[in-house]
Amino acid sequence: MNFKDLQKLLKANEGVTNISTLRENVIKFDLDKSISKEFFKKLKEEYYFEHCSLITAIDNQPDFELVYHLSCLSGELSVGNTKMAAMVEVHIHLTRDSPSIDSVSDLWFGANWHEREAFDLMGIYFIGHPDLRRVLLPEGFAGHPLRKDYVYEIHEEEW
Amino acid sequence: MTLFNLCKAMAELTADMFIVPMLRFQRNIFPPFSYPAGDLADWFASEGGIVTLAWIYAVNIAFAVGMTNLILVIHLERKIAARIQDRRGPMLSLRAFRELGEDLAGEAPTWRFKGNYSGIGIVQNMADGLKAITKELIIPNKADKFLFSMGPVIFISSSVFLLVLFPLSDRFAASAAPGGLMVIMAAFSIAPIGVLTSGWASNNKYSMIGGMRSAAQLMSYEIPLLLSMAGVFLLAGSYNPIDIVEQQREATWLFGLPMWNFIPQFIGFIVFMICILAEVERVPFDLPEAEAELVEGWTTEYSGIRFMFFLMAEYIRGFAGAAVATILFLGGWAGPWPIPPEIWFLLKVYLIIIFWIFIRWSVPRIRTDQILELGWKKLLPLSLINILLVIFMVEIFPYFDEIINLPEVF
Amino acid sequence: MAEMWISMGPQHPMTHGLWTLKVKVDGETIVDADPELGYLHRSVEKMGERRKYFMNTTLTDRLCYASSTTWTHSYVVAVEELMEVEVPTRAQYIRTVMLELQRLASHLMWAGAYMPDLGHITGALYFWRDRELFLNLLELPSGSRLLYNYIRIGGVKRDLPDGFQEKTERILTLFEQRLDEYADLFENSKIFRMRTEDVGKFTGSQAMNLGITGPNLRGCGVKHDLRRDDTYEIYEEIDWDICTREAGPGYSDCFSRYMVRIDEMRESVKIIRECFKKMPKGPTMSSRVPVRASGEAFRRTEDSRGEALMYLVGDGSDRPYRWKIKSPMFTTISACPYYLKGYKLADIPAIMGSIDICIGETDK
Numbered sequence: 009m010n011f012k013d014l015q016k017l018l019k020a021n022e023g024v025t026n027i028s029t030l031r032e033n034v035i036k037f038d039l040d041k042s043i044s045k046e047f048f049k050k051l052k053e054e055y056y057f058e059h060c061s062l063i064t065a066i067d068n069q070p071d072f073e074l075v076y077h078l079s080c081l082s083g084e085l086s087v088g089n090t091k092m093a094a095m096v097e098v099h100i101h102l103t104r105d106s107p108s109i110d111s112v113s114d115l116w117f118g119a120n121w122h123e124r125e126a127f128d129l130m131g132i133y134f135i136g137h138p139d140l141r142r143v144l145l146p147e148g149f150a151g152h153p154l155r156k157d158y159v160y161e162i163h164e165e166e167w
Numbered sequence: 168m169t170l171f172n173l174c175k176a177m178a179e180l181t182a183d184m185f186i187v188p189m190l191r192f193q194r195n196i197f198p199p200f201s202y203p204a205g206d207l208a209d210w211f212a213s214e215g216g217i218v219t220l221a222w223i224y225a226v227n228i229a230f231a232v233g234m235t236n237l238i239l240v241i242h243l244e245r246k247i248a249a250r251i252q253d254r255r256g257p258m259l260s261l262r263a264f265r266e267l268g269e270d271l272a273g274e275a276p277t278w279r280f281k282g283n284y285s286g287i288g289i290v291q292n293m294a295d296g297l298k299a300i301t302k303e304l305i306i307p308n309k310a311d312k313f314l315f316s317m318g319p320v321i322f323i324s325s326s327v328f329l330l331v332l333f334p335l336s337d338r339f340a341a342s343a344a345p346g347g348l349m350v351i352m353a354a355f356s357i358a359p360i361g362v363l364t365s366g367w368a369s370n371n372k373y374s375m376i377g378g379m380r381s382a383a384q385l386m387s388y389e390i391p392l393l394l395s396m397a398g399v400f401l402l403a404g405s406y407n408p409i410d411i412v413e414q415q416r417e418a419t420w421l422f423g424l425p426m427w428n429f430i431p432q433f434i435g436f437i438v439f440m441i442c443i444l445a446e447v448e449r450v451p452f453d454l455p456e457a458e459a460e461l462v463e464g465w466t467t468e469y470s471g472i473r474f475m476f477f478l479m480a481e482y483i484r485g486f487a488g489a490a491v492a493t494i495l496f497l498g499g500w501a502g503p504w505p506i507p508p509e510i511w512f513l514l515k516v517y518l519i520i521i522f523w524i525f526i527r528w529s530v531p532r533i534r535t536d537q538i539l540e541l542g543w544k545k546l547l548p549l550s551l552i553n554i555l556l557v558i559f560m561v562e563i564f565p566y567f568d569e570i571i572n573l574p575e576v577f
Numbered sequence: 578m579a580e581m582w583i584s585m586g587p588q589h590p591m592t593h594g595l596w597t598l599k600v601k602v603d604g605e606t607i608v609d610a611d612p613e614l615g616y617l618h619r620s621v622e623k624m625g626e627r628r629k630y631f632m633n634t635t636l637t638d639r640l641c642y643a644s645s646t647t648w649t650h651s652y653v654v655a656v657e658e659l660m661e662v663e664v665p666t667r668a669q670y671i672r673t674v675m676l677e678l679q680r681l682a683s684h685l686m687w688a689g690a691y692m693p694d695l696g697h698i699t700g701a702l703y704f705w706r707d708r709e710l711f712l713n714l715l716e717l718p719s720g721s722r723l724l725y726n727y728i729r730i731g732g733v734k735r736d737l738p739d740g741f742q743e744k745t746e747r748i749l750t751l752f753e754q755r756l757d758e759y760a761d762l763f764e765n766s767k768i769f770r771m772r773t774e775d776v777g778k779f780t781g782s783q784a785m786n787l788g789i790t791g792p793n794l795r796g797c798g799v800k801h802d803l804r805r806d807d808t809y810e811i812y813e814e815i816d817w818d819i820c821t822r823e824a825g826p827g828y829s830d831c832f833s834r835y836m837v838r839i840d841e842m843r844e845s846v847k848i849i850r851e852c853f854k855k856m857p858k859g860p861t862m863s864s865r866v867p868v869r870a871s872g873e874a875f876r877r878t879e880d881s882r883g884e885a886l887m888y889l890v891g892d893g894s895d896r897p898y899r900w901k902i903k904s905p906m907f908t909t910i911s912a913c914p915y916y917l918k919g920y921k922l923a924d925i926p927a928i929m930g931s932i933d934i935c936i937g938e939t940d941k
Contacts, residue, residue: 033807058782058785058786059785059786059788059790060788061788061877061884061886061903062886062888062901062903064888064899064901066890066898066899067899075888077875077886077888081785081790081794081799081801082782082785082799082801083800083801091805091806092806092807092808093801093803093806093807095807097875116786116788117786117787117788117911117912117915118786118787118788118789118908118911118912119788120911121907121908121911122907122908125907129622142615143614143615144614144615144618144940144941145615145618146615153620153623154622154623248699251699252698252699252702252703253702253703253706254702372581372583373583376922450696451696451768453696528698528699529697529699529762530696530697530766530768531692531695531696531697531700531766531768531769531772532695532696532697532768532772533768533771533772534771534772534921534923534924535605535921535923536605536921536923537771
């Protein structure tokens with residue numbers, strides 16, 4: 009399937025706004041939180057994005073934003089007549105009070121630990137994740153350090 | 168002039184000059200002990216006492232010779248391993264101390280050896296031994312204290328026992344046991360007890376797994392080992408190493424070239440070499456103590472002199488294994504005249520040991536289940552085939568009288 | 578013997594970095610695995626938000642200490658995309674040469690750490706002896722052997738010294754001879770094959786789902802290399818091939834992953850030679866490098882271990898607002914139950930060694 013056709017197909021979906029091409033092989037768009045799970049399933053099964061590269065959590069000060077980078081490694085999506093690998097960048101906005109979204113770790117196993125890291129450092133809760141606990145910080149750690157309003161308290165640690 | 172005669176002369180001399188007068192003096196001085204002292208003085212003056220004293224001296228001399236060889240084996244291993252790996256190995260020696268002293272005193276060293284502290288490196292072993300002795304002996308909290316200490320004791324005592332059992336030549340024999348080689352193999356087999364004890368008593372999952380793997384490997388390689396030796400015993404007709412070497416001395420082929428035992432029984436020779444490598448746990452068979460997965464395996468919790476016991480015991484068993492291989496297959500101490508037979512024996516043992524060192528530093532390890540598969544499925548049938556071959560050879564050798572000369576055994 | 582959890586804990590001679598691997602064994606067979614990270618977490622992302630863009634190149638060097646130029650390069654390329662900076666051609670060629678030299682050094686470090694896992698200590702010394710040659714080469718332009726800080730935003734720090742090309746050529750010829758010797762010593766050794774074949778298998782489609790990229794994926798026969806697929810620098814002007822190997826139709830084992838990296842080393846030698854032939858003269862640093870940046874950008878590059886992705890968000894000031902680092906080993910380690918189940922406890926060093934772990938980049 010050609011990458012340009014993909015752009016047209018994406019436009020046809022509701023909930024997808026602000027479509028733009030960053031580079032020849034990257035499409036970027038915003039997605040509604042409510043249809044995220046079905047849309048990702050569609051991306052994986054119909055549009056051949058079988059690799060989850062990265063899940064980023066950003067703290068724009070009023071609310072949170074999740075950025076998903078998905079790529080196609082098998083070559084099913086061809087970009088013009090080059091051999092480039094196609095990639096898609098999905099932005100989802102979440103509220104500040106209780107940031108939560110459906111987990112995609114049953115679609116892509118690679119997303120499992122990325123979601124755990126987003127929970128660990130930013131505090132975003134993923135519904136349906138099999139094992140959501142801290143990955144980089146120790147278990148008893150309080151707070152989510154990568155938030156902009158995180159204050160580092162100097163306290164004595166018991167070793 | 169055998170070792171025993173020499174020791175008997177020494178025993179008579181020392182008994183005469185020191186022991187008997189001392190005990191007689193005891194008898195007169197200290198009444199509560201005068202009765203046993205008097206008995207001992209009489210016993211030492213008699214034939215039985217002299218012979219016992221002679222045997223004690225002989226065993227000590229053999230032990231000393233074995234330990235000196237051990238230091239040489241360890242040193243050889245380190246230097247050859249280093250050269251294979253494109254480096255030099257231990258260089259500390261007495262000359263290095265002198266150079267260090269001169270350097271610290273601010274003068275130029277009197278003998279420059281490419282500008283760095285260097286020498287043959289034999290003092291390094293002493294330094295390592297000193298370091299091991301001065302380390303703290305740690306026993307883990309929940310370990311079984313008695314068994315923890317006993318494990319290395321069993322291991323090293325059975326290994327040191329091996330050193331005095333094999334003769335270095337006809338006249339240098341510290342043991343006259345008629346079942347010589349069988350006693351050696353029995354002493355080899357005590358080791359799994361020490362291994363299992365240390366592994367279990369450490370209270371550590373790694374050590375237990377390592378100990379069990381090691382015991383499994385050692386026990387499963389005993390059988391092809393003994394079966395491959397059975398061929399030699401059949402040809403020689405006895406277990407005594409002296410008889411075995413006599414038989415090999417007379418076995419010749421072609422134009423009177425000595426054939427020893429590794430040509431008529433090359434299958435047995437190859438099987439024996441592989442099995443003895445597994446028995447002394449050298450690479451490629453040293454997974455039980457591999458650093459990669461199990462830290463040090465069953466020796467993880469040991470420190471100081473106990474750890475040194477394990478290391479030394481391994482090298483002693485390696486040396487003893489090579490000595491057994493020499494006696495059985497390479498003709499023991501047989502060799503032409505100018506070089507004394509003891510030196511021939513040691514030369515052949517070192518040849519085998521150098522071969523093993525080359526293998527150790529060129530080859531990766533084999534996994535435990537692959538080791539066991541090799542032992543049971545491939546070496547055991549081969550050793551059985553070897554026995555069949557030997558019986559076949561012994562029956563038909565009269566028809567090949569001109570070219571092969573095997574002494575009559577049956 | 579019942580099932581028990583064994584912890585190959587953070588202090589272990591052969592886990593290649595500081596992490597814990599808990600395995601559940603039933604006798605000798607592995608039933609489950611549970612990795613734990615975080616011992617080396619240095620909060621690089623949060624520190625990067627406090628520092629200016631050009632100061633972060635020292636942080637990225639220390640992300641993966643075995644392969645540091647590739648990580649600095651990944652960050653620098655993302656920043657150049659954000660700030661829209663044009664890099665002169667000569668700087669691009671120099672960067673490619675340094676990247677390929679770094680890839681060689683990283684693969685040699687991996688091989689030198691892999692051999693003692695299998696019990697072959699001599700292999701460690703041989704490979705690290707060759708790595709010394711490349712570290713000496715890398716020291717000539719940048720001044721340090723391990724953490725270079727040589728690739729800067731807009732170009733490289735300074736030009737290559739005189740005589741660099743001849744020295745490199747000499748060392749590359751010597752290295753190719755040595756690779757042929759090693760082929761005899763390792764690949765043709767029966768025991769090496771017994772330890773690495775049929776061990777640690779996973780298929781290509783499984784790998785894509787699990788998030789495994791790089792030489793591990795190419796060992797399954799999937800032709801995916803970011804130097805071609807999402808190209809950067811001047812890789813499209815150089816004639817090179819993607820190296821893939823398979824242990825069977827569509828799956829990999831430890832031996833094929835080993836062979837892929839050896840093949841990649843030979844490819845890198847080819848690439849360096851071609852770069853030297855085609856290198857033009859010119860400036861080595863862009864004339865206009867802004868200080869402030871705004872917007873979003875990301876770039877992904879082919880690190881020695883897989884796909885490294887840097888995502889930057891700038892808010893108009895001279896410091897990044899959000900900097901996200903993706904390390905290939907993060908997802909690969911998370912997938913370890915998949916390629917460890919069913920094998921023996923003694924296979925763990927062989928498998929984890931062939932995956933080529935570097936904890937510095939994983940823990941950030």
